[in-house]
Amino acid sequence: MASGASPSSSATRSDPHKHSTTSQAEKRAPASKEVAAVIDSLKKKLAADRCISIKKRIDENKKNVRGITQSTMRSCMERGGGCYKDGSDLLVKRQRDSPGMKSGVNASDADKSNNHSSFLEDGNASSTTMVQGSSVPVKISLRPIKMPDVKRLSPYTTWVFLDRNQRMTEDQSVVGRRRIYYDQTGGEALICSDSEEEAIDEEDEKRAFLEPEDFIIRMTLDQLGLSDSVLEELANFLSRSSSEIKVSATFPCLFLARYEVLMKEKEVSESGDNQAESSLLNKDMDGALDSFDNLFCRRCLVFDCRLHGCSQDLIFPAEKPAPWTPPVDENLTCGANCYKTLLKSNRIPANGTTEDKTGTSSDGAGTKTTSKFSGKLNRKKTKTFPSESASSNEKCTPETSDSENGVQQDTNPEKVSSLSKVKASGRRGGRKRNNNRVAERVSRRTQKRQKKSEASDTDSIATGSRSASDAKHKDNEDATSSSQKHVKSGSSKNSRKNDTPVDDSKNSVKGDDPVSQLNAVASEPCSDGSLRKEEFVGENVCPGGLSEDKSWRPLEKSLFQKGVEIFGMNSCMIARNLLCGLKSCWEVFQYMTCSENKASFFGGDALNPDGSSKFDINGNMTNNQVRRRSRFLRRRGKVRRLKYTWKSAAYHSIRKRSTDKKDQPCRQFNPCNCKTACGKECTCLLNGTCCEKYCGCPKSCKNRFRGCHCAKSQCRSRQCPCFAADRECDPDVCRNCWVIGGDGTLGVPSQRGDNYECRNMKLLLKQQQRFVLDAYRKGDKLKFANHSPEPNCYAKVIMVAGDHRVGIFAKERILAGEELFYDYRYEPDRAPAWARKPEASGSKKDENVTPSVGRPKKVA
């Protein structure tokens, strides 16, 4: 019987479709009838399959349930048995002793007997029980056992401290939950949802074919072949079954496409697929960054910020900070694969003079840094063969200067190269000292050279900066060491001439490096070659480098670019922070050095290893990117922004209202995107807000709030510009008041603490009593602070990092453990009884007795 019922139930479901499809089929073409029949049969088959599968699953579950319930039963029995030993179980005794109550309901005529004679007489919660037998009333009175009163908690929703509660939470978004709003004018119920989002979802849903739909499409087309009428019919059928009303013209195409996809899938599944894993890494970083740009709030530094919303305008500061250099000892290696270690291990330790050491180090590095020289060689080539120099134009000067360096150095290390053979035997030196000395030497040498031949302006600048960096921060040497190596490279090239065998052996040691192997091969045949050989090597290296590039996926490449932007030429930092798990420091280093010669890689700019010029280049580079990305976003952003409107609406709409009013002190700050000092068209200026640190404009912008110059913890009067402007002091802007490490005594640090505790409160209040803060759903712990006409705290709206927030500040000295009160500032006429001033309401102190009813708005 069960099987009989199941088709019927499925039939009822499918009936409407069947009729509709057939009736329409008749109207159309004779062929469509056939199609409909096929579809119907398929559909029935599906339904039957489903029925069977349900049954199977239910049966399986039934077995499962039986096992479970039996074990439950067993445990019940055991529990009962365990206590039988003492017959003193009161409940058992009662069970035995209590007289039964038999109502007048007669078992035989349950339906007819309509006077039930047994009632518990006491209407009030059964304080006595009266029982009647079938005819004779038997009254047993059981005095109810009193349960002592326990005071109830005041009604609250369970408050959990969540990170989300810290920010303004998006109000109750739950899957499948709909919000119903009542249109105030029309009295019509509106179902409000993220319309844009939902529409998109539905679209997706429509497109996403379910397995059974696929089945129908496939089978129908397989059986009937491809034809327009079949497709149309399919479209008709499927659109109906998924309760879509209109059959759009595109549907048949859609199915056709789907069919093709299905067939392809079949093939793929037959052939087997295994490219799934690398798909992630093949994604472009722009794509990844797009979501980052859209979701990451640059003001709160959180993803999916509830306060500022998604897809904010991207503001790129006009002033680019210098690449960050870590305060790490330059000689610390970042791991087993650190380029420093590897460089070192390949280096043959020297026992000669410092000069010798440099020579050796450079020749040791020679193999690894071939790519580097090759860069120089390339440049040299471009110099010598202008036809090839099309690649670089504006950056030509630094390059040439560099190559000149190389040339000049060529003269220097001739003796070094001669010595290098001797050194090849093997020396070991403190890497640290070595590096340092190398750096010093290089700078010295360059300075010497400077004196000798004032080669060109750019050259001198480059060297100057180099020496300066050397002198100033030793840390920087990490970054600049690469550049020094470049300088060295010239010499190493020379040395290579002499000791190719050594190189070879070294190369064989690190056989995993294709570049070096290539080099080795290349260098062998022409061991006697001088400049010609170098060129040859250079040419050879290039393909090698390219082949290496191929193993770099686009994502890795762009990550590397970003890394250079952030850390400069510091392969350790880049590898550790951006390419962790993807590339080793050594690989990054190689890529870095190799990529320099590929002018195209950096958009026509060969990266000058020199610190100062790099900065410029980076500036250019990022600017390019900025432009690109912002355009990219503008395209996408429009849709996105619409999507998020209502979620943040609660906040923004009120914000907007407040900003509509002129002369409103609470204006929403939105960072401007001015590239130069803000002029009249600056959005901040037009909006009437100051430029903040989030703006793109340079620090010298006149519209910026300058912060205060107060001494520490003196920002407590209107003399402090921050205080006067109702702003919280900002360590990025103010000068002195933020002396590092508040000791927690008084003044700013503790104040800041206060603010931050309550920063989460959804703020909408301001002096004119125009705005109201309702912390029913949102807010942090301080929302539980109670009202008092004589409060010990006061609320104040201050500007914190571009946002208005409510701070609760102490009015007087508050001891630990004391309850905090502040004045809710109810309007006199709207204040609930407990919030009225004592003189206004006759009975004071009643606020402790009666809990508040409802939740009147607090007015600040």
Added chain:
Amino acid sequence: MSKITLGNESLVGSLTPSNKKSYKLTNKIQEGKTPLYSVAFNFIDARYFTCFVSAGGNGINLYNCLEDGSISLLYAFADEDKEEEFNTASWACGVEGNPFVVAGGEKGIIRVIDVNNEKIHKSLVGHGDLVNEIRTQPLKPQLVLSASKDESVRLWNVETGICILIFAGSGGHRNEVISVDFHPSDKHRFVSCGMDTTIKIWSMKEFWTYVEKSFTWKDDPSKFPTKFVELPVFTASVHTDFVDCNRWVGDFILSKSDEILLWEPILKENSPGEGTSDVLLRYPIPNCNLWFIKFSCDLSLNYLSIGNEEGKIYVWDLKSCPPVLVTVLSHNQSKSVIRQTAMSTDGNTILAASEDGTIWRWDAINKEQAVTVEAQPPPILHQYRRREGKSQLK
């Protein structure tokens, strides 16, 4: 979510009763004038399988069902506070097997009654609003879960009076929680549902050490390190309206909104929080649009019984597929809403707690005795009526 997609249809039960089993009215007790919201048989201890507890108003009453159809009153408890209005009661037991009755209601205070000592064992304070349902862990009957209007579910140890875990927060319910149920075999898992139309499956596996700790806790219960569980294992939206009762059937879940669905949660093994729900069977219940009408099953999950707004009781066969309505119990005096039914362990007795303060007892009759229960034709589904809160119906 409730949209039926092709190939994922569920089988709907027909409302024609099969009368495979029939029941007759054997007793009716008028407990008081206040509405009764809960009635529950003891499923914990085989000795007390015939005992049941009723909750309503400020009273908790314990009864015994006798063989001959009569009912004996065993205990009566009343809260001193007349404001209290119990919504739910459940059986539990202490570590020594001594029976407890755990009840909660309007005040949000959960009362643990030590039946043998005729006194309050503990009063569990913590919920910020009224308690809608209390359920006992069948494998460890010292643990109870309470579902509250304060949007949280709490796990308590009634023996020590400790609030072990609170299930609320970012992944929690967004409106009052109406029903909870422990998984019958997996002691870490339970399901909860509520006004926010969602059904959530939670796991306390990671927090099980705290559960164990709660048994040996000697200090003040308020000092126990109660933990918050914020993320459920799975959130399902199989209903479009409030969900006011849910029960596990093996690994499937029965949940009740305007109809009862049997569905399977299909969790993805390696990505917690994700999964799909597959609705398999539908049990239509006419005139059941009020919220807080709860169904019950017998211990071996053969039958399900549920009352409706008109005082009728629908008994469904849970073993059959597609669903088969066993019978409809109705009586010309039973006119008010039946908030909760209780089936005895063997499914032969059905109790109905009615809003007019009566408890109805129906007993199964042998086949030979034919159909004395008038099997009325199922009423046509009325137009969707705006539901009223139970308070409005008082």
